Amino acid sequence: MADIPDHLKQRAKAAKEKAEAAKSDSGGSASASGIPEHLLKRSKAAKSKGDSPSSDSVVASAGTAPAAGGGDTGAAAIQTGPGGHTQRLLTVVKAGSIQDIKSKPLDKVHTWPHLIVVEFGAMLAVTAFLIVFSIFVNAPLQRLADVNATPNPSKAPWYFLGLQELLTLFHPMVAGVTIPGVGLFALMLAPYIDKTVSNKPEDRKFAISVFTFFMMFWAILSIIGSFFRGPGFNFVFPWEEGIFFEL
């Protein structure tokens, strides 16, 4: 993280050497003070104007100075302060009001390579897992569909077995349609119901408990529907009567 790239180090070194060389060349006091030559000249001229208002350079600089009232009154317009200064303090602005930035800098890293490498690794891992799994485990293919031979039990795909389990408890209109419909709708509304701003687990105990409760409820229903329901969708123990479950 803290490593400065080599090319940047070289660039900084070159710049330092160049500055060194320039300093030793001029050896001048002007460049050392950091004030550009032409500004020094102008201020010197303005200072001397107070004494002798008819010099050429003074007229030229007065034209550029915003403080000057006009061409003919230029000499009188420039006022000098107590110390002979030609500038004055207009106002003091607090640093915060002009330096405040809206967005705070975030700790960020480059997407390439940091994120892309992780994503690529995850892709490879899943692909490898799927290929190996598919080599060793065959997807089920039973005999030709026959509308006259109802298998016992008939089960929905596993992700609907929680619903099928509910069917044993409620009227189909409630279990098969109303509960999943209301459930999905409530899920969509979650961000509009949960108004707490913090995303820290300790501030969200209620939301997390409710969500976990429903997830567990759903998981238990699905597990019962998958493994504890046998012929006639009657309750069985899988270790006694076997598993009636196909993926």
Added chain:
Amino acid sequence: MASPQVQKKSIAERVSDSVGSLSDNVQGSQAWNSIFRPGSVFRKGYTDSPRNRSYVIMNSVLYHLHPVKVKRHAVKVSYTLCLGGLSFFLFILLTITGIFLMFFYTPDAARAYDDTYTIVSETSLGLMLRNMHRWGAHLMVISVFLHMARVFYHGAYKAPREFNWVIGVILLTLTLLLSFTGYLLPWDQLALWAVTVGTNMMGFTPVIGDQVKFVLLGGSVIGTETLLRWYVLHVLFVPFVTVIFMAIHFWRVRKDGGISGPL
């Protein structure tokens, strides 16, 4: 003794020189540079610098998916477990294996089962790709579920991401529909009766139950019409809708300021 060694070295050098100049010519060619935009890692003279790291994303199609920089915690596998990205990747994998299966499958009750049987018994790689399609589909349902749980436990659906959560719930529903519509296609006992149970449930929709069931089955009982209907839903309609919602989902992730957190 000295001269053969010199000779040998110069051959190796000549080989490496000619390989070098060949790759220089290829990488310097107009065609190559028209394919790989400035900053691509495949361009000639790519060096690892902050500027080039930015260009790799900014000047490639990846820029539609990722910004140049992401929050540091976002690249930690332990934060996202890659679940959203893997759901998307499984969708792509299922598209690829699904297209393969489409070449050998006819959505006709008289042929569907035989076609499926031919795929797993006679077609090259057919068994393997059908297995991958089936297991991949189950895996996608699981990963979408887990992704939703992960997002919930991180409170990642809070403002400004509320609507993206809604899109996500729609995508979860679409994932289940994708899986369920594919369930019927092998036309075996498992398919027929799982779908019978599922559609009977939907037939209990209040007020319009019978109509819903009729539309789903393309008739009053499961038959060839149902198979054709579910085939079109499975390979075209639902994936089409899913892609649209995925585009909005991914776009909103970026517009809402990247992934949420850190906690």
